[in-house]
Amino acid sequence: MHTPTGSLLRLATAGSVDDGKSTLVGRLLHDTKQVFADQLDAVERVSRERGLAGADLALLTDGLRAEREQGITIDVAYRYFATPRRRFILADTPGHVQYTRNMVTGASTAQLAVVLVDARHGVVEQTRRHVAVAALLKVPHVVLAVNKMDLVDYQESVFAPIADEFAAYAQALGVPEVTAIPISALAGDNVVDPSRAMDWYAGPTLLEHLENVEVDHDPRHCAARFPVQYVLRPQSSEFPDYRGYAGQVTAGAFRPGDEVLVLPSGKRTSIAGIDRLGERDVDVAFAYQSVTLRLADDVDVSRGDVIVPADRAPEVTQDIVATVCHIADRPLRAGDRVLLRHGTSTVKALVRALDSTLNLETLVRDPGPSALHANDIGQITLRTAAQLPLDDYADHRRTGSFLLIDDADGATLTAGMVGVPLGTAAEG
Amino acid sequence: MTKETELTVVDERHAVDPAPETPTTGNEPMRLDHLDALEAESVHIFREAAAEFERPVLLFSGGKDSILMLHLAMKAFWPAKVPFGLLHVDTGHNFPEVLAYRDRTVAEHGLRLEVARVQDYIDDGRLRERPDGTRNPLQTVPLLDAINSHRFDAVFGGGRRDEEKARAKERVFSLRDEFGQWDPRRQRPELWSLYNGRHRAGEHVRVFPLSNWTELDVWQYIDREGIALPEIYFAHQREVFQRGGMWLTAGEWGGPKDGETVQARSVRYRTVGDMSCTGAVDSTAVSLTEVIAEIAASTLTERGATRADDKLSEAAMEDRKREGYF
CATH class of the missing domain: 3.40.50.300 (P-loop containing nucleotide triphosphate hydrolases)
Known part of the structure; x- marks a missing residue:
């Protein structure tokens, strides 16, 4: 070894x-x-x-x-x-x-x-x-x-x-x-x-x-993303007023002083300080580090929010067009009501339409499937009950991906990627 | 160190090719070494579970993997306290040094500790001693009872996928049914870093933050972080006897038997479990550096070298997992 x-x-x-x-x-x-x-x-x-x-x-x-x-x-x-x-x-x-x-x-x-x-x-x-x-x-x-x-x-x-x-x-x-x-x-x-x-x-x-x-990938080239996992409020004698947002940087880099937006609310603030697993006030937090961000203003931030640079924010939307791989043995159909897990956020979602399936050998998209079965790759349209900050999967693997989950038993149904990167429509 | 050489190379690359469009003040290499990456992933898992579950608990035996887990959990929630307690499933065959370490740690950090005792089950007849004397397989019932009575919905375990082939296919979030059983059919594919912890009432989820660590990573990280371990992980003189190719500690739980002779040897432990089936290895390593060197040169897996319970059959671990073992 x-x-x-x-x-x-x-x-x-x-x-x-x-x-x-x-x-x-x-x-x-x-x-x-x-x-x-x-x-x-x-x-x-x-x-x-x-x-x-x-x-x-x-x-x-x-x-x-x-x-x-x-x-x-x-x-x-x-x-x-x-x-x-x-x-x-x-x-x-x-x-x-x-x-x-x-x-x-x-x-x-x-x-x-x-x-x-x-x-x-x-x-x-x-x-x-x-x-x-x-x-x-x-x-x-x-x-x-x-x-x-x-x-x-x-x-x-x-x-x-x-x-x-x-x-x-x-x-x-x-x-x-x-x-x-x-x-x-x-x-x-x-x-x-x-x-x-x-x-x-x-x-x-x-x-x-x-x-x-x-x-x-060089974090300097990539728009930064930080899904908030957990709010740290020790309320201890040593840290009476500490309020930090714990999470993993999923892309890019953050520094103290950076102007940021908290999505989906869109509130603007700046980074007051960054702590890294017990190390106070580090200079930078970059992709895949687990850190804690402190913000300058007393804005409302909770699990599920995403902190992004003010000048490189993703779209916030309730309508998603995505490429999915269906996982579960039970099929996915238009009209299904499911849970959608994106980053650290879970929201209700409706499968509005199954647009097409992708043939992985010919790369032709066949329109209008009646259902997606296990191992099918398809394009679907979703509507979510709350707004989500969504990146295109081509730009951000972590914040451009999601799962669809069965609300009844918690089973993972479908893996999704925002956007439609592959395939051509079937002729005729 | 090779590590420094690597970092120097990275520095040169950035000096030659600075990123033009992003204003940066520092030129520090934005790259994680393998221990940084594993640490960040484990912390992410701890935070996900703490946020998604109502009543998590961390299995803590005083062994190195559970010590590492507690260390990571404390880092994950700093400066707040760890938002869950500890659970020790006590076989009753403990190394005194390890119990002392456990109690010291709990007191020092003001943690909550629940202990589920195999001995209690044997005393009142709910469990019977096995002919071979090992109590590791007996831990499953007290564990599941403790999970039910405390209504724990997430249980952090120190299992690693490199340990054993039944573990190689384990999920980070592993769903257990209301009997604590692991059903391979119901395990959910885990994509990206999206861990699905949803479960029905009565079910719970085992969470394995160390899934992607190897034994060597654990030791290297303990060394890097300066984490204190119980003394038995380092070479010491001990009265031992040989059984099944392993050095077992002499004691009242079944050894030595006729024909087995006790001798004093310089040994250390690679894993810590039930004393009756956890073997020591010959060693002169008194420091972490020396332990790491010995492990890097070892020709046996951690479990193969030191766990009699895994030698029972090819599928021993798989069977115990299905029944609700760690």
């Missing part, structure tokens, strides 16, 4: 069942020394029991007994590994059942997605779906891992056209950065260690790329 000292990278993997995703994840864990002797013993024991010749690294990511017995798949398993440069959180999404919903979940927090293809098959329909989900969820970096290069004699002439086709498709969908890497997860080529069989490839191994890719 390595002692990490660098930043944290969240990534998601996507691949069809036979693309070797489990082997790749097992290989990453194994070759970065995250697999311990007792885990490897267990893998070797089970491999023997199943009559396999060697240790099947895919077993490192094997499912729960409950999943096998009930034939269900729990959407995402999280894996952890580290190198001296970085700590990684890998969202491992099963490829077969409930695929879209799983990948949407994994991709929602990912800064990078690894899409696997089989070198023998190249870019297939499933690959197009994977890229479309990554593009839809605005995952900033996509890596194409062309796997099983050992089965095509490690030939550049196989790899290059796949990489070109993939890059063209991803860029057309608006994926900002694509990197293609030829690998063999089974043999270990270019996963952690450079391949000796592919002299023609001069780029990084997959792990080198994961270690070095620049994923932090």
